[in-house]
Amino acid sequence: MISGRTTQVVVPMIGDPVAQAATPPLWNAHFQGQGIDAVCVPVHLPAAGLVSFVEWVRHARNVPGFLTTVPHKAALPGLCDHLDDEVHVLGVANTVAKRPDGTLACAMFDGRGMVAALKAAGCDLAAASVAICGAGAAGASIAVQAARQGARRLRLFDLHAPAAVRLAERLGYLGVEIELGRAQPGDVLVNAAPAGSASPFPEEIVATAPAVADCVTEPEETPLLHLARAHGCIAVPGREMAAHQAALMRAFLGLE
Amino acid sequence: MISGRTTQVVVPMIGDPVAQAATPPLWNAHFQGQGIDAVCVPVHLPAAGLVSFVEWVRHARNVPGFLTTVPHKAALPGLCDHLDDEVHVLGVANTVAKRPDGTLACAMFDGRGMVAALKAAGCDLAAASVAICGAGAAGASIAVQAARQGARRLRLFDLHAPAAVRLAERLGYLGVEIELGRAQPGDVLVNAAPAGSASPFPEEIVATAPAVADCVTEPEETPLLHLARAHGCIAVPGREMAAHQAALMRAFLGLE
Numbered sequence: 473m474i475s476g477r478t479t480q481v482v483v484p485m486i487g488d489p490v491a492q493a494a495t496p497p498l499w500n501a502h503f504q505g506q507g508i509d510a511v512c513v514p515v516h517l518p519a520a521g522l523v524s525f526v527e528w529v530r531h532a533r534n535v536p537g538f539l540t541t542v543p544h545k546a547a548l549p550g551l552c553d554h555l556d557d558e559v560h561v562l563g564v565a566n567t568v569a570k571r572p573d574g575t576l577a578c579a580m581f582d583g584r585g586m587v588a589a590l591k592a593a594g595c596d597l598a599a600a601s602v603a604i605c606g607a608g609a610a611g612a613s614i615a616v617q618a619a620r621q622g623a624r625r626l627r628l629f630d631l632h633a634p635a636a637v638r639l640a641e642r643l644g645y646l647g648v649e650i651e652l653g654r655a656q657p658g659d660v661l662v663n664a665a666p667a668g669s670a671s672p673f674p675e676e677i678v679a680t681a682p683a684v685a686d687c688v689t690e691p692e693e694t695p696l697l698h699l700a701r702a703h704g705c706i707a708v709p710g711r712e713m714a715a716h717q718a719a720l721m722r723a724f725l726g727l728e
Numbered sequence: 729m730i731s732g733r734t735t736q737v738v739v740p741m742i743g744d745p746v747a748q749a750a751t752p753p754l755w756n757a758h759f760q761g762q763g764i765d766a767v768c769v770p771v772h773l774p775a776a777g778l779v780s781f782v783e784w785v786r787h788a789r790n791v792p793g794f795l796t797t798v799p800h801k802a803a804l805p806g807l808c809d810h811l812d813d814e815v816h817v818l819g820v821a822n823t824v825a826k827r828p829d830g831t832l833a834c835a836m837f838d839g840r841g842m843v844a845a846l847k848a849a850g851c852d853l854a855a856a857s858v859a860i861c862g863a864g865a866a867g868a869s870i871a872v873q874a875a876r877q878g879a880r881r882l883r884l885f886d887l888h889a890p891a892a893v894r895l896a897e898r899l900g901y902l903g904v905e906i907e908l909g910r911a912q913p914g915d916v917l918v919n920a921a922p923a924g925s926a927s928p929f930p931e932e933i934v935a936t937a938p939a940v941a942d943c944v945t946e947p948e949e950t951p952l953l954h955l956a957r958a959h960g961c962i963a964v965p966g967r968e969m970a971a972h973q974a975a976l977m978r979a980f981l982g983l984e
Contacts, residue, residue, distance in 0.1 A: 482769055488789070513738055513769055514790070521787025524780040531777025533744070534770070 481510035482534055483725060486517040486525060487541035494689075495539060498718065503727075510727055512539070519543055526551045530574055536725045537569035537576070545609065552578040558616045561642050564609045567721045579724060582610040583617030585717025586662065586685060589708045592716065595660065595683035598622035603655030605672040606665030607635040610687050614662055615639065619646040627651045627659060655681075663687060663696050671696040679703045686710050737766035738790055739981060742773040742781060743797035750945075751795060754974065759983075766983055768795070775799055782807045786830055792981045793825035793832070801865065808834040814872045817898050820865045823977045835980060838866040839873030841973025842918065842941060845964045848972065851916065851939035854878035859911030861928040862921030863891040866943050870918055871895065875902040883907045883915060911937075919943060919952050927952040935959045942966050 485495055499512035517525060522544055529535050540548060545564040549555050552568060554577035559565045565578035587597060602618045604611045607630035615626050626648060630636040633652075640650045655661055655673050657680040663672050667688040671678065673696060678684060684700035685708035692711055700707040722728040741751055755768035773781060778800055785791050796804060801820040805811050808824060810833035815821045821834035843853060858874045860867045863886035871882050882904060886892040889908075896906045911917055911929050913936040919928050923944040927934065929952060934940060940956035941964035948967055956963040978984040 480770060482771060490790075511767075511769065513767065514736060515738060516789035517784070518787055518789065521784045524783035524787070527780035528773070528777045528784060531774055531780070533772035533774070534746075 480534060481508075481536055481727065482532075483510060483512045483536065483538060483727070484515045484525075484529075485512055485539040485541065486515045486522075486544055488516060488518045488543060490514045490516050490541060493541050494714075495541075495718070499722070502718070502722075508727060517544075519547065522547055523551065526568070526576065529568070529570065530576065535570070536727065537567065539721065540566050540568070548578050552576040554578070557645075558583065558613060561616060561645070562609055562612045567724055569724045569726070577724075580609065580613045581717045581720045581724070582664075582687070582713075583613035583615070583620075584720050585715075586614045586687070586708075586713045587617045587621055588716035588720065589712040590660070590683060590685055590706075593683065593706050593708050593712070595706050595708075596621070597660065599624050600682070601625040601627065601656070601659045602662060603627040603629065603659035603673070603677075604662045604664055605629050605655075606663065606687070607632075607639040608664065611662075611664035612639050612642070614664055614687075615643055616646065618662075619643070619648040623648060623660075625649040625651065627653060627655055629654055631665070658682070661685070661696075661700075663694070667691065667694060669695070671699050673699075675699055675703075678705065681705050683708065685713065687713060689714055736790060737764075737792055737983065738788075739766060739768045739792065739794060739983070740771045740781075740785075741768055741795040741797065742771045742778075742800055744772060744774045744799060746770045746772050746797060749797050750970075751797075751974070755978070758974070758978075764983060773800075775803065778803055779807065782824070782832065785824070785826065786832065791826070792983065793823065795977065796822050796824070804834050808832040810834070813901075814839065814869060817872060817901070818865055818868045823980055825980045825982070833980075836865065836869045837973045837976045837980070838920075838943070838969075839869035839871070840976050841971075842870045842943070842964075842969045843873045843877055844972035844976065845968040846916070846939055846941055846962075849939065849962050849964050849968070851962050851964075852877070853916065855880050856938070857881040857883065857912070857915045858918060859883040859885065859915035859929070860918045860920055861885050861911070862919065862943070863888075863895040864920065867918075867920035868895050868898070870920055870943075871899055872902065874918075875899070875904040879904060879916075881905040881907065883909060883911055885910055887921070914938070917941070917952075917956075919950070923947065923950060925951070927955050929955075931955055931959075934961065937961050939964065941969065943969060945970055 689710035945966035
């Protein structure tokens with residue numbers, strides 16, 4: 473709810489379009505449930521408005537930052553003052569937080585959210601071998617954070633092979649073993665590719681996985697997760713990852 | 729409520745501070761009551777952020793314009809593309825509406841709101857003599873719109889006499905008789921000065937007034953209104969004016 477109080481925090485979410493964004497209603501339900509006087513407001517903003525949008529946010533006293541979806545993620549790093557190494561590697565960010573001195577920091581939270589969701593489900597990635605299907609921004613973010621958690625090997629696969637090759641090159645700085653190609657027995661399996669009608673990993677691999685996670689949120693129960701549960705694996709749905717990611721984003725904005 | 733739908737209209741209200749603004753909660757209650765998928769969001773914006781704020785609004789697809797309070801009213805006309813004569817005369821505006829071509833029009837609605845409230849209460853200003861106490865933006869706006877309604881004479885008074893003199897000079901273009909000085913018997917009386925402990929018009933003048941209006945909203949029942957009612961005059965409280973003004977502002981933004 474909009475209280476109209478000057479202390480009320482306003483978190484815009486910009487996108488073009490912004491219709492697909494589930495975040496504003498989810499965040500508002502969270503704020504209301506927790507008694508936090510904040511609102512998340514969807515703003516339908518074409519790219520031409522991005523520079524001025526970032527600029528006024530620097531000045532607004534009750535706007536701690538903002539969220540973005542397509543098509544702004546790749547333009548954000550160039551408009552912010554502080555980028556962590558993950559943003560440098562990925563070239564994209566989806567959350568901008570204003571620091572007390574008015575400078576802007578941007579970050580991605582897909583990987584941190586996935587790592588937190590896996591940990592909450594009982595899967596620690598330290599010394600794990602992690603196979604990631606999908607070399608887009610989500611897959612890249614998960615790869616960076618899995619390495620941060622001490623994973624000993626990342627196996628990258630993408631239907632569009634050059635994307636996996638490029639990601640492997642960009643991840644070289646992590647100092648972790650990186651292989652290109654399909655998952656092997658015993659890998660922690662993570663799907664970071666769009667929803668499909670079949671599991672992106674074959675059943676015999678899933679059967680041996682200590683944990684299986686899917687970034688897909690729609691449907692909630694994907695063929696991959698169904699298979700994982702059938703074999704008694706730890707199964708982490710996309711909505712769990714999204715919930716952890718949202719909490720980390722709010723913490724980044726000082727709202728948790 | 730924030731629905732998060734891309735079609736949802738977002739109307740920011742900017743100010744520094746913005747705490748005193750009653751508009752966001754009032755407008756949100758209105759939107760909710762009418763089933764309009766729109767929200768009014770308070771933004772605490774110092775003057776340094778105004779130029780970039782106006783710029784991003786030009787681009788945002790679900791932002792039809794915005795509202796302002798102190799200290800932005802005087803800077804707005806210089807940042808907009810279309811100014812009506814009232815804004816030219818007053819030098820201030822409190823509402824900005826985006827036209828379909830992306831250009832911005834700004835306007836004030838104090839005067840239009842007061843005229844509408846008087847009319848709704850049964851007082852037509854055509855051929856009236858109108859005495860206005862207070863030569864600030866509200867008083868000036870009311871003077872312009874009273875002239876528009878065909879008032880034959882405006883009597884302007886301000887405790888700070890030079891303000892009334894300057895306003896009279898600026899209103900010369902209206903082609904209506906303008907006098908400086910206190911209200912006379914038979915005048916429609918309008919208080920556009922801040923709330924005081926006593927009526928700004930003497931009781932013997934109030935007793936003869938066809939209608940009496942007060943811009944003050946807090947308290948709801950001012951000494952002036954109390955006096956007017958005691959003498960059976962048409963009495964228009966500040967909240968009536970504010971309600972009419974709000975409806976006109978929403979119509980200007982395409983939301984009514």
